[in-house]
Structures are given as structure tokens and as C-alpha cells.
Amino acid sequence: MNTKDTIIAPVTPPGEGGVSIVRLSGPSSYYLLEHYFSPTGSVEKFSSHRLYHGKLKDDNGAIIDEVLAVYMAAPRTYTCDDVVEIHCHGSRHIVRIILDLFQRAGVRLAQPGEFTYRAFLNGRIDLTQAEAVARLIHSSSESSRKLALSQVDGGLSQKIYYFQRAVKKLLVLVEAWIDFPEEDIPGTDIQQIRSGVAALVEEVGRITSTYSYGRILSEGLSVLLVGKPNVGKSSLLNFILGEERAIVTDIPGTTRDIIEEGIVIHDIPVRIFDTAGLRNSDDPVEMEGIRRAQKKISEVDLVLLLVDSSRPLDQADLDALDVCRQYPCVVVKTKGDLDTCHHNYDFSQFTCFSVSAKTGAGIKELINYIYEYFINDPSSVSDSVLLAERRHYESLISSLANLKKALQLIGQDEFLEFIAFELREALFYLGQITGETTTEDLLGEIFSGFCIGK
Structure with a gap:
């Protein structure tokens, strides 16, 4: 990817609205603004970070739209390159004409996440901050917004950099004694290395333990409703959502595919999946829905297995209980x-709730349980150092393993070279988090998940 040319993309979602914004970034941005934009009044030179009113014109001087334009001079921009933004009327057609105009002038349409990628390459943000930008855009609750914003501001980055500095300091001490193999390392230095590594093991371990909670805040919970047909899955879904989302009839097998809906429970995003009723069927469409429901059981955070309290359990109930116990x-x-009908079954291994989608009885208690089941004690975790990305978690787990190995080697009086190797490996995995030791393939994978205008 060429990161030195000028790129362009709409930064507002497609569709009709009051205003759309088109962004250019790169060395030709200022020249192109001067060439195609005619400001209202006399302007000799565009000042940085100032909004100008005027007309955007094509190569023949024909007016495309009445716009506002702003020039932002490097390096005080999102990408650290020159940036121009055109604020036009919110028409898909106008945006398309503007994009075509600048592309004919040699500007390239930006790839997904390329503006943020350039901000990363130019040192404005590190990789953890870049990933947090994407999470901030997609945040669906106040808690996910706060978590993403804290990491955009560098909350997690500062912690990782602290770990890196601490490991480097210990590595310098270890390597200093490797250069003098004929001398015995003093006991005070051994103790300094041991205590330093032990402190890092404790602190890194504390951060890794926040991943479960951080993932929930960022991505939300996934809850699956399963059970045989007509057990009340769709009725329960509709009651929780407060709207008629799923079709409810007395006819078994009404739901034939997975229905996904999102709600927020105590500021935690929750995705609820309603599934086809589990039973034997000759209908190929219904059977496909059942197959998908069975597959989904292993993919969600929590399964709500519904049984009809007014009827005896049948084989379909027993089969579902047998599958879900895992x-x-x-x-x-x-x-x-x-x-209610007495169920001759030992439910002791399950947490059970009795509910009514008709009266609402028990549903509030069920919802509160779902929240408490996952959150436990959120007050014990600092928002600024939560892990939300699995990539960060896996890299920290690897770094922690190397630190633990180094601590073990110190206790066994092993050669300093082995200890130094483990510390270098710990540094490598910490660098993967911030992007210092990340491969181009991984960077491409990360930024490809961004929207085009960011």
C-alpha cells in the first residue's frame, strides 16, 4: 500500500441527510482545495483549521455544490499529513460527483481504515489506540463507549509501555552480567532481578484477569433461547424487547431461523438469539433452522433452556437438557x-427461574441474574486498564508465560543467557500489542475491519 499519496473517502455514512463530509489526506490536499474550491470573498491563502464557505467547481468551472471547506496542515491532523474536508449537502449523488472529481485529478479512494493506518504509521497513535478507534465507532452502550475512549486516550498503551520499560531495565541488568562471565553476580543484583520479575508477573497477571469483563463491556453478551416448539421462546423474546419482534402462534415450528436482537441490560449490550424449536421434523427448512440452533449453543455466552411448566417433560425436553448441560x-x-405440572427430573445442576411472558412474573429476576452471572463485582476493576481485544489478551498471556519462566530460572540459578532470552520474548509479545513487533499481514487484517472513511 502506498502511504505517501493522497487519498479520499466519505467520512459520513451513505444515504440522504443534511450534510455529508468528504475527506482528503496527503500531499496534494491543499493544491486540490485551491484548484476546485472558490471561497466566498477574497482569500489569498487558506489558514489551517479554519472553515471557509464557498462553491466547489469542476474542471470546467461548473458549480457542483455550495459547501464548507476546511484545510488542516500537517502535523496537527488525524493522519499527521495535510488534510482537507469538504462539507457538502447530504446527497449520495453529490458525494459521488465529488469523489469522481478528485479521483480524476489523481487522488486514490482510501482503503478501509487507511486514515487511521496512516495515523499509526506516522506515530500519532499506537496499535491499541487504533483498535480502540474502531471499538469507539461501534460502541453500543455507555460502558463500551467509556472503555473505548479511555484506550483511545492511551490508558492501555501507558500500561503496556510501563511493562516494556520495566522489562528492558531488568534485561539491561541481566545482559550487563552476561558480558562479565568470569565474575559472580552479586546477591543484591540477583534479588533486584527476582523481585522485579515477580512484580511484573503479578501486575501483568492482574491485567490479563480483566479480559472477561472488558470483552463483555466492549462486545456485549450473547444469550441463546432454546427449547422445543411452542415452549414460549418467541413470547419471552418479545416481552424482554418490549415489542412484537418474533411471530407467536399456536402452530409448532413458526420460528425457522435464528432471530437476533440487541438490548442493553444495566449498560451492558446483550444480543439475544431466538431459535427454531428443537424437535424431529420432515420439513427441510425447519430442520436447517434446528441445525443452526444446535450449532449456536456452543458459540454463545449463556443458554436459556425453556421448558413448559404446564406440561410434562417429553423426550425433546430431555434431549435438550442433555445437550445444554455441557x-x-x-x-x-x-x-x-x-x-404447573410436576416435572419428574432432577434440575439441581441448573439454576432455574419460573417466568410468565403473559404477566411478566420472574422476568426481571431472570434479567438481573444474567447481568450478575457475568459481571460479579465490576467495582474491583479499573476501567482504564481493561482488556477488550482477544489479540491483546493472547499477547499478554504469552508475555506472562515468559516472565514466569524467567522467574523460575532465577530460582534455579540457571544461566543468565536463558533468563535474558525469556525477557526478550516477553518484550516481543508486549510489542505486538502496541504494534512495534507486529507483522504487515496482521496490520492489514486489523485495519481491514474499519469503515472506509476512518
């Missing part, structure tokens, strides 16, 4: 407003 599962006894 996964995090809560049994929900539905239709609590009807006369």
Missing part, C-alpha cells in the same frame, strides 16, 4: 401463569 445454561420454566 454449556453455561439456565433453565427457564415458562407459562408460570398457568397451572
Whole structure:
């Protein structure tokens, strides 16, 4: 990818609206603004970070649109290169004409995430901050927004850099004694290395333990409703959502595919999946829905297995209970407003709730349980140092393993070269988090998930 040319992309979503914004970044940005933009009034030279009113014209001088334009001079820009933004009327057609105009002038359409990628390459942000930008754009709750924003501001980066400095300091001390093999390393230096590595093991371990909570804040929970047909899955989904999202009838097999809906529970995003009822069927469409439901059981954070409290358990219920016992599962006894039937089954290994989608009884308690099941004690975790990316978690786990190995080697009086190797490996994995030791393929994979205008 050429990172020195001038790129362009719309930075507002496609569609009609009051205003759309088109962004250019690169060395030709200022020249192109002068060439195609005619400001209202007399302007000899565009000042940086100032908004100008005027007309955008094509190569023949025909007016394309009445716009606002701003020039931002490097390096005080998002990409650290010259940046120009055109604020035009929010028409898909106008945006398309503007993009075509600048592309004919030699500007290249930006690839997904390329503006942020250039900010990373130019040292404005590190890789953890770049990834947090994407999470901030997609944040769906206040907690996910705060977590992403803290990492855009460098909360996690500062912690990783602290770990790197600490490891480098210990590595310098170890390598200093490697250069003098004929001398015995003093006990005070051995103790300094041991205590330093032990402190890092404790601190890095504390950060890795936040991943589960951080992932929940960022991505949300996934909850799957399963059970045989007509057990009340769709009714429960509709009640939780407060709207008629799923079709509810007395006809078994109404839901034939997975329905996904999102809600927020105590500021935690939750994705709820309603599935086809589990039973034997000759209908190929329904059977495909059942197959998808069975596959989804192993992919979600929590399964809500629904059984009808007003009817005896049948083989379909027993089969579902047998499958779900292998996964995090809560049994929900539905239709609590009807006369209950005694179930001759030992539910002791499951947490059970009795609910009614008709009266709402028990549903609030179920929702609170889902939250408490995953969150436990959020007050014990600092928002600024939560891990939300699996990539960060895996790199820190690898770094932690090397630090633990180094600590073990110190206790066994092993050669300093082995200890130095483990410390270097720990540094390598820490560098993967911030982007210092990250491969081009991984960078491409990360930034390809961004939207084009960011």
C-alpha cells in the first residue's frame, strides 16, 4: 500500500441527510482545495483549521455544490499529513460527483481504515489506540463507549509501555552480567532481578484477569433461547424487547431461523438469539433452522433452556437438557401463569427461574441474574486498564508465560543467557500489542475491519 499519496473517502455514512463530509489526506490536499474550491470573498491563502464557505467547481468551472471547506496542515491532523474536508449537502449523488472529481485529478479512494493506518504509521497513535478507534465507532452502550475512549486516550498503551520499560531495565541488568562471565553476580543484583520479575508477573497477571469483563463491556453478551416448539421462546423474546419482534402462534415450528436482537441490560449490550424449536421434523427448512440452533449453543455466552411448566417433560425436553448441560445454561420454566405440572427430573445442576411472558412474573429476576452471572463485582476493576481485544489478551498471556519462566530460572540459578532470552520474548509479545513487533499481514487484517472513511 502506498502511504505517501493522497487519498479520499466519505467520512459520513451513505444515504440522504443534511450534510455529508468528504475527506482528503496527503500531499496534494491543499493544491486540490485551491484548484476546485472558490471561497466566498477574497482569500489569498487558506489558514489551517479554519472553515471557509464557498462553491466547489469542476474542471470546467461548473458549480457542483455550495459547501464548507476546511484545510488542516500537517502535523496537527488525524493522519499527521495535510488534510482537507469538504462539507457538502447530504446527497449520495453529490458525494459521488465529488469523489469522481478528485479521483480524476489523481487522488486514490482510501482503503478501509487507511486514515487511521496512516495515523499509526506516522506515530500519532499506537496499535491499541487504533483498535480502540474502531471499538469507539461501534460502541453500543455507555460502558463500551467509556472503555473505548479511555484506550483511545492511551490508558492501555501507558500500561503496556510501563511493562516494556520495566522489562528492558531488568534485561539491561541481566545482559550487563552476561558480558562479565568470569565474575559472580552479586546477591543484591540477583534479588533486584527476582523481585522485579515477580512484580511484573503479578501486575501483568492482574491485567490479563480483566479480559472477561472488558470483552463483555466492549462486545456485549450473547444469550441463546432454546427449547422445543411452542415452549414460549418467541413470547419471552418479545416481552424482554418490549415489542412484537418474533411471530407467536399456536402452530409448532413458526420460528425457522435464528432471530437476533440487541438490548442493553444495566449498560451492558446483550444480543439475544431466538431459535427454531428443537424437535424431529420432515420439513427441510425447519430442520436447517434446528441445525443452526444446535450449532449456536456452543458459540454463545449463556443458554436459556425453556421448558413448559404446564406440561410434562417429553423426550425433546430431555434431549435438550442433555445437550445444554455441557454449556453455561439456565433453565427457564415458562407459562408460570398457568397451572404447573410436576416435572419428574432432577434440575439441581441448573439454576432455574419460573417466568410468565403473559404477566411478566420472574422476568426481571431472570434479567438481573444474567447481568450478575457475568459481571460479579465490576467495582474491583479499573476501567482504564481493561482488556477488550482477544489479540491483546493472547499477547499478554504469552508475555506472562515468559516472565514466569524467567522467574523460575532465577530460582534455579540457571544461566543468565536463558533468563535474558525469556525477557526478550516477553518484550516481543508486549510489542505486538502496541504494534512495534507486529507483522504487515496482521496490520492489514486489523485495519481491514474499519469503515472506509476512518
